[in-house]
Amino acid sequence: MTARLAVTRLWSRRGSETVIRNLSLAVAPGEFVLIGGTNGCGKSTLLESVAGVLRPAAGEVRIDGVRTDGMTADQVARSGLSLIHQQRHLFSTLTVRDNLDLAGFAAGRRVELEPVSSLLERFGIARLADTAAGLLSGGEQRLVALARGLRSRPRVLLLDEPLAALAGEVRDSLLLELQRIARAGTAVIVVEHDSDRVRPFADRTLSLRMGNLALADSGAAA
Numbered sequence: 001m002t003a004r005l006a007v008t009r010l011w012s013r014r015g016s017e018t019v020i021r022n023l024s025l026a027v028a029p030g031e032f033v034l035i036g037g038t039n040g041c042g043k044s045t046l047l048e049s050v051a052g053v054l055r056p057a058a059g060e061v062r063i064d065g066v067r068t069d070g071m072t073a074d075q076v077a078r079s080g081l082s083l084i085h086q087q088r089h090l091f092s093t094l095t096v097r098d099n100l101d102l103a104g105f106a107a108g109r110r111v112e113l114e115p116v117s118s119l120l121e122r123f124g125i126a127r128l129a130d131t132a133a134g135l136l137s138g139g140e141q142r143l144v145a146l147a148r149g150l151r152s153r154p155r156v157l158l159l160d161e162p163l164a165a166l167a168g169e170v171r172d173s174l175l176l177e178l179q180r181i182a183r184a185g186t187a188v189i190v191v192e193h194d195s196d197r198v199r200p201f202a203d204r205t206l207s208l209r210m211g212n213l214a215l216a217d218s219g220a221a222a
Contacts, residue, residue, distance in 0.1 A: 002064060002065050003026040003027060003028055003062075003187075004027055004028060004029040004031075004063070004064060004155060004156060004186075004187035005025070005026070005027040005050070005061075005062070005063060005081075005156045005187045005189070006025075006026050006027075006060075006061070006062040006065075007023060007024055007025040007026070007050060007059070007060070007061050008024050008059055008060040008061075008062075009022050009023070009024055009058065009059045009060070010022070010023045010024070010046075010049060010050075010056055010058070010059035010060075010061065010069075011023075011056060011057040011058040011059055012042075012045055012046070012049040012054055012056045012057055012059075013054075013057050014042075014045050014054075018057070018211065019042040019045040019046075019211055020042055020045055020046055020049060020056075020211050020212075021210070021211030021212055022059075022211075022212060023046065023059075023211065023212050023213055024213075025206075025213060027156075027187040027189060028187065029155075029185045029186070029187060030182055030183060030184070030185050030186070030187070031182060031187055031188070031203050031204065032178060032179060032182040032188045032190070032201065032202045032203045032204075033187075033188065033189045033190070033202060033203065033204045033205075033206065034190050034191075034192060034195060034198045034199060034201075034202035034204070034205045034206070034216075035189065035190070035191045035192075035205075035206050035207070035208055035213070036191075036192060036193070036195035036198075036205065036206070036207050036208070036216055037191070037193075037207055037208035037209065038193070039193060041208050041209065042208055042211055043160070043191035043208055044086065044160055044191070046191070046208065047083055047158045047160050047189070047191060048083070049061075050081070050083075050158060051073055051076055051077075051081055051083040051158060052068065052069075052071050052072055052073040052074075052075065052076035052077075053073045053083070055069075056069050063076075063079050063080055063081060063155065063156055064080070064155065066079060068081070077152070080154055080155035080156060081154055081155070081156040081157075081158065082149040082150065082152060082154035082156070082157050082158070083149070083158045083160070084145055084146055084148075084149040084157070084158065084159045084160065084162065085145070085160055086160040086161045086164060088141045088142060088144070088145040089145070090133040090134075090141055090144060090145060090148075091133060092132065092133050092134030093132055093133075093134060094132065094133060095129065095130050095131060095132055095133070096120070096125060096128045096129050096130070096131055096133055096136070096144050097116060097120070097129045097130060099133055099144060099148055100116045100119060100120070100144075100147060100148055100151055101116060103148040103149075103151035103152065104116075104151055104152075112153070113151055113152060113153070114150055114151050114152075114153050116151075119147040119148075119150060119151065120147070122147070122177065123143045123144075123146060123147045123177070124143070124170075124173075125140065125143050125144060125147065128140060128144075137165075138164075138165035139165045139166045139167060139170060141165075142162070142164065142165050142166055143166075143170075143174075146159075146162065146174070150181070154186060155185070155186060155187065156186065156187045156189070157178075157181060157186050157187070157188045157189070158189050158191075159178070159188070159189070159190045159191070159192075160191055161191065161192055161193065162174065162178075162190060162192065163175075163192060163194055163197060163198070171197060175197075175198060175201040176201070178190065178201065179201050182203070190202070191208075195207075195216065199216075
């Protein structure tokens with residue numbers, strides 16, 4: 001089976017510093033992969049390099065066999081990848097509903113979009129639909145950003161520290177939702193400092209150390 005996401009011998013820099021070193025990763029359709037690691041180890045750099053936000057120094061990235069590492073971030077997104085940043089990047093003066101609607105325009109016409117009403121219900125934010133995003137709490141904004149990232153029904157979903165600012169019960173609900181998304185065929189990759197919380201929900205747990213990936217120790221947080 002062709003990997004949904006295939007990263008091969010990736011090198012990436014943040015400024016003048018080499019952060020990702022000869023990293024390879026293959027994620028199958030329907031697989032939920034957790035990547036742990038200490039703060040500053042390069043988790044965000046890895047996701048941004050895969051998503052086209054940063055241009056890799058060397059290596060290849062493929063989505064369903066199609067090479068994307070030379071594409072812009074918008075082109076990668078239209079190829080079926082959604083990156084949900086740690087910084088939420090919402091339009092603060094627009095309502096929650098309008099933020100989700102705008103995500104549909106950004107996706108173009110490649111796929112049938114997930115209905116806004118469905119996303120509002122799935123993430124428990126229907127009551128906030130007509131509230132300006134800038135008036136929401138950090139946790140509520142996080143849920144809106146997650147819903148927006150799923151509007152285009154991506155084949156690859158990358159999440160950068162998705163549990164930040166969320167209450168405990170909301171975290172578990174979100175992780176169950178990510179499991180469901182993966183089971184429907186999406187390749188889900190989560191980078192998270194709080195690995196212990198995510199590990200029971202993931203199919204595979206890796207740790208980013210010195211710019212490369214290793215199997216995480218099962219008895220300790222990555």
